[in-house]
Amino acid sequence: MYNTTPTTPEVRIDMVSEQACRLTFSATISNKTADQITIVSHHLRKIAGIIDLIPSYTTLLVIFDTDHYDRFAICRQVTTLVQSLDFDTAADQDAREVVIPVYYGSEVGPDLEYLAEYCHLTVEEVIAQHSKTAYRAYAIGFTPGFAFLGNTPEALHCPRKDTPRLKVPTGSVAVAEQQTAVYPSSTPGGWQIIGRTPLQLVDWGSESLALIEAGDTVRFEPISRDEFLAQGGTLDGF
């Protein structure tokens, strides 16, 4: 009745509409699940008729063109592919590491001091904690190129702001609970802002389009105010 096709014990396929199905890999967020989703996404790109993929924490939404391709044939190919993959040995060869320089400071990170106070840390300790971790890009969304990165060290866990800011400047680096992210464009946002990167995260005119893709490993590298300005960073925006 719900159009559920059992495949392997780990991956479930559900029809969402006449143009989409959802693959569920796990009920909980983990690096293993994220690895599996990255591998499956990579292979599904090669199947004709699949026009879009949205990987997220535990699921992969597959959108297909049923105007020109047979829905059952596509679903069969997806099932076969998922069953044939050996997740235990298939290490993710494509994993890229992206390093993002960040100027941590109150003039670009108005919540830096609040976060330190909330977490009973010094500002220096907040910076050290945030930049020591290798994060994983679990999903891209909210706005184009906005990467949901996790997990932040527990010492930095802090809720979102009660009232979101109407404008968060482009390049702002922020945290919320176990997540961290860089705002690729100026949008409203409720996360705690602690710094800013001079890097451009999206450039639709370039071949790479977006700096971070789901599955990537992301590290933050503290830079000084002078380095930030030398790399083209700006201080305005609030």
Place this chain on the structure above:
Amino acid sequence: MAFNVLKSGMLALVQDLGRHGYQHLGVTTGGPMDELAFRWANALLDNPDNSAQIEITFGMFTLEAQAPTSIALTGANLGATLNDRPILPWQTHAIQKGDILQFKQPSHGLRAYLAVKGGFDVAPILGSVATVMRESLGGQTGKGHKLQKGDVLPYTATSKHDQKIVPRIAIPNYDSKDIAVVMGYQFDTFSGLDRARFFGSEFTVTPQSDRMGYRMSGQAINGNKKGIISEGIAYGSVQIPNDGQPIILLRDRQTIGGYPKIGCVTSFSGGLLSQKQPGDTIGFQCVSVDQAERERHLQLARIAQWR
């Protein structure tokens, strides 16, 4: 040669069938709110399916033609006039140099499609001209702007005109209140009472409805209040947020979200819903994936056969 925009109206946007293949980067598709009306407009002029058109919401939009061409109007009846003479949608019209094309206000439906012979000549960004204002992508400027007074919409002039009209049977009934929904994989997390409320009662379109999503108001669906782990959102997804009022996510939807979903509005019904105005009422009808696919194929086959 081009149309000059004399009055920008409420919302007029350059659209094609959408920006596909970039949702993994968080880029939504955009595209026509009423896909069937869009496809018919290109079919009437024997244009390729994806040729750029103007989607006019509500009306109050005026153009002046700089050169002869042939246009097609489909979708809503927005009280269009050509040099002050009323003209009807779902057919082609000959245009001469200096003609004034005006859209006044809706008498039936909400969004009209204006196609021109050969399509509007707009540069694509990420493979599409679809305007998504929220993402600052696409359209005449490439930066997601809606059309403004003084904009110039280029086309290739032609004095050739074929009088064509969409067969009556193929014209959708915008008065229909039935919106078809495929039950979702989270359907069983809603109680029997909630399902009965969803499929058994009427919902009203609220003023907080736009190209991103239609927010409905009616009997609250309590559902599971926990929320879910954020996941990809398909076109037509019916989200039930904590207040229990359904939100149907349409062309400019965000790509990822964490509200529970009771089901998914079909592509054909999504077009019908997009023609509704705040205050209009609808009811949800339960259909299978197979029925949804059959309906879509039937509509597309009609266009293909007519062509």
